[in-house]
Amino acid sequence: MIEWLHPGFIYIFGALLIPFLKGKWQKAYLLLLPILAFIDLQYMSTGVFWRIPFLDYELVFGRVDKLSLVFAYIFVIASFCMTIYALHVNRSGEHVAAFLYVGSTLGVVFSGDLFTLSIFCEIMAIASMFLIGFRGTKAAYQAGLRYIMVHLLAGACLLGGIIMYVQATGSIAFNVIGLNNFGSYFILTGFLINAAVPPLHAWLADAYPEATITGAVFLTAFTTKSAIYVLIRGFPGVEILIWLGAIMAVYGVIFAVLENDIRRLLAYHIISQVGYMVCGVGIGTMMALDGAAAHAFCHILYKALLFMGAGAIIEVTGRSKFTELGGLYKYMPITFWLYMIGAFSISGFPLFNGFVSKTMIVESAAVVHMPIIWLLLEGASIGTFLHTGLKVPYLAWFSRKEPACEAREPPKNMLVAMGITAFLCTLLGVYPQILYRMLPYPVEYAPYAAGHVIGMSQLLLFTFVGFWLLRGMLHGTPTITLDTDWFYRIGTKKFIWFCQKPLMTFANSVNNGVMKIASSFVWFSRNPTAATNIMVNSVAFVVLRPFNPVYKRYAQNIDELKKTYPGEPVQRVAVGTGVLLTLVFLAFYLTIYLIYA
Amino acid sequence: MGKMEMKHLFWILYVCLFVSVVVEVLIHLSPHFHSHAAFVWQEIPGFSAVYGFVGCILIIVVSKTLGHHWLQKEEDYYEKH
Secondary structure, three states, X not given: OOOOOOHHHHHHHHHHHHHHOOHHHHHHHHHHHHHHHHHHHHOOOOEEEEEEEEOOXXXXXXXXXXXXXXXXXXXXXXXHHHHHHOOOOOOHHHHHHHHHHHHHHHHHHHOOEHHHHHHHHHHHHHHHHHHHHOOOOHHHXXXXXXXXXXXXXXXXXXXXXXXXXXXXXXXXXXXXXXOOOHHHHHHHHHHHHHOOOOOOOHHHHHHHHHOOHHHHHHHHHHHHHHHHHHHHHHOOOOOHHHHHHHHHHHHHHHHHHHOOEHHHHHHHHHHHHHHHHHHHHHHOOHHHHHHHHHHHHHHHHHHHHHHHHHHHHHHHHOOOEHXXXXXXXHOOHHHHHHHHHHHHHHHOOOOOXXXXXXXXXXXXXXXXXXXXXXXXXXXXXXXXXXXXXHHHHHHHHOOOOOOOOOOOOOOHHHHHHHHHHHHHHHHHHHOOHHHHHHOOOOOOOOOOOHHHHHHHHHHHHHHHHHHHHHHHHHOOXXXXXXXXHHHHHHHHHHHHHHHHXXXXXXXXXXXXXXXXXXXXXXXXXXXXXXXXXXXHHHHHHHHHOOOHHHHHHHHHHHHHHHHHOOOOOOOOOOHHHHHHHHHHHHHHHHHHHHHHO | OOHHHHHHHHHHHHHHHHHHHHHHHHHHHOOOXXXXXXXXXXXXXXXXXXXXXXHHHHHHHHHHHHHHHHHEEEOOHHHHO
């Protein structure tokens, strides 16, 4: 009997069989793997499993506690819904990449030491890159390349940090890391990149909207939320995260206003929502950490649902820009209502799952009495509803009297996936105890206190009033928005230009200068006395030039000397001159010797 | 959605707007009311409504201004530069 089976390995090794199965068998097999993983989780008890000695250390593949379980559950459940959404895709490679991605994320969640953690992070980055590249467009290829470059940088930060950390502490165990030594700053930076914390966030809004329709749904869940898991475990109560998180929540909202691409707008809202979680980790009280875990749980569901809705539009219309969409309600009412459940959830409407988790983080900011943080987080809620709940549906499904293009409901499997996800969003909203029981710390929190419900309802309803007044300003414009990726997209181009033009010009001039000096030495050494003669004559020529009659003689002399140069290899001088020179040098040496000896 | 449906939805919305503020005022007036407020402004009935409205307008105006004067560029910006 096996003591413990790693659910991540079900995905990773299961993925290897996918290309060999065809048609219905492949579809059935794809659904079977998440179900197996779910059953595996059901029978799992807490503890530490799969310790493997490695050099002088011990690798731990299976550290199971409440925190890792709550993340593992949501990753498995989400992957099941997403797999249904992707069932109509025939390209096996895409499924393999997705399953490797999910499997490695579970590897991160259960890893009990830093080496295992960093290895699974690398697999995650590479597998997810394929989900972008499979789109097949030039833009997707380039975005995928930028994506992997950023994540390799994150991986390098992480590995470098881990090595320094292990040097300093002598242990590779992955527990609370904190900010105690230099290495831990690097580890934190690695995961701040993965969590898309500004200014290290641009990869997310750059790459996700270019991914395949089904791949993007997978991407929304795993990278950023596994980073949140690591932050909860490794960096609880690190104060800078409070501010980074709150700023991040508002940052995403502000950029979302400007977006014309439906999935890019939603991608900015991932950044915004992850901001709440980062902030919760920074606050670091039990309630805040629970809130961060709960919000990650809920966020994965509703964000997947939103991306599924946006993906459905792109699938049937081939369009993703607001300027080219509108009036689709006539053709896609079911997609619209399912999308709206996701929109109500992310906005935190009472009875939907965002409400039961987001308010936990906001409330914990109130408990530790941080007024500015509280206002920023509430303000981000306004923006969230404004875009995902109002702007997107208005511009995509309404806003035009006649539909912008032909459309229909998406394939059945997509609708079923959206239906299940929407059901889970509402279930958790109506009956949050299911979620609260899974959370790592025991916390008494009543989301449906009258104050919360009324406050949130007022906030969101009056957001609608503001939206309706200014809806004319929210129409999409055919533009793109500059973000911090400008620094590496334009910055690298400028850097290469700098290398090719000014730097190369400088290098060439240095090179030419050195070569000139070298060649003049060569010229001189061919016949030093004749060369000296020429030089002396040249100087005399210049000096005597004002005294007209004499200088011509020098000019002739120089011309002659140059013509015959190098001439006789050595110009003979009288023996006496040689002896004299020797004596002079000896005297010079003697003087130096007498002075310093 | 038909025009009638839209009208109904808007009526529901108006009612919700009204009810949410009135209920809060009533709760604040009730003799059993104990404030759990962590911040001063949570004591003011209707604060969330005002914050929601003002916040919404601020977000739109601030980010549109930022975008218009600085961040928004033509779609082939990265190919051109």
